[in-house]
Amino acid sequence: MVNQESKRFCWVVKDLRCESCCSVPIQIGDANWRLVANPNGNRDAGNFSLFLEAITEPLPCGWRRYVECGFTIVNHLREAHTVHKKGWRWFDKNTKICGFRDMVPLSRLTPINGGFLLNGEITIIAEVGVLEVIDTLSTPQVENSEQRAHDDSSSSEDVQNKDDVTIEVNGFQVLVSQVDEVKALFEKHPDLAQGFSLKNQHIKNAYMNALLDLIKTLCKASKELCVEDLKKADDTLSDLIKAGWNLEWLRKKLDQALEKQVEYDARIRELEKQVKKRKLALEEIETDLEKEKAAASASLMSLD
Structure with missing residues (x-):
């Protein structure tokens, strides 16, 4: 049986001068996760680094998850310049963090007119999917401590084949x-x-x-x-x-x-133009109406 949970969340990095900073933890599945950023590139100087980290401690014995993650650094001026990167990784007790050391060059990220900075801050959107596979055909847990130790020592390849x-x-x-x-x-x-x-x-x-x-x-x-x-x-x-x-x-x-969508968009634009023209015509008629009312009122007052 497969259990999958996905979440999409936003993180605003406010201090680009720090060596490392972390987002607020978020629970996905049975573990807590957070984003870790190295605004100064850390080991990869010249690049903004971004990672996903599992921070639940202790992790259950034999815990292993397949994780798909997508990171987006928003460009507020030009959407086409927004940075997107996707990846996947197996997480376990020995592998708790993965991501991109070269998410985006600092020379591209930090210029004031580059579009990434808004009030000196950058906006990151993360999409994380955590896949848990449960073997419903596995034998019941054995209370014998030696048997548990033997099961826990199985390799990652064995676990993957077993869970299919x-x-x-x-x-x-x-x-x-x-x-x-x-x-x-x-x-x-x-x-x-x-x-x-x-x-x-x-x-x-x-x-x-x-x-x-x-x-x-x-x-x-x-x-x-x-x-x-x-x-x-x-x-x-x-x-x-x-x-x-x-x-x-x-x-x-x-x-x-694509052909239908182009025709559809053209038709929508044409209808929007017609609506705009008719609204302007209606506004002109309403203006004329108000003028006629005012003139009629002034005429009645002069008769009085």
Whole structure:
């Protein structure tokens, strides 16, 4: 059984002169987490470093979690310059922190007119998903202390295989929650990854996750998308096709969606113009009406 909990939270770093600072702890799943920033780059001078840290002590025996995290440093002047980075990592008692030592160069972050600083502060948005896999077929706990010690000494590879965190589907290691979706993709498009020949498993998984995110984006309702969203999706799709994925079927759908969205946006803009014109015309009529009322009132007063 898989338990997953995700949270999105904001942190404002107020002092960029400090060597290290931490956000307020937030509970996700059965552990407390916080962001740790090194505004001066710490070991990686010249860069702003940003990490996610598990701070619950003590952690339960055998505790191990698969964590996906995304960090965003907001640019208040130009959204296109906002910095986004994503990653994933297994956390356990020996690995309690991970992130990016080179989140963003300080030369880009600190200029007053760069857009990242607002009243001398920077805004960070974190999206953290914690995946816990519970083996419902495991045997009951044994009270014998020697048996518990033996279980606790198992390697991380043993734990991963036992919990069946990922499953191989057509050469890709995918999470349990993604298995049905990925199987359906290959059943409908058997030649999906025929020209994709990378051997590095982590990179292969990254490409698969990019494809799944792309499909998720295109499944959103039209009102939740904009032309900019579809253009970003188009860039992702182009990268996947260049890497050898057979996605012409998705290209057609995306082109159709983009064409419809452009027409939709143009129609919306035209209607907004018409509404604005009619509002101005109505304001003119109301002004004329008030003038006529005033004139009529003045005429009656002169008659009196």
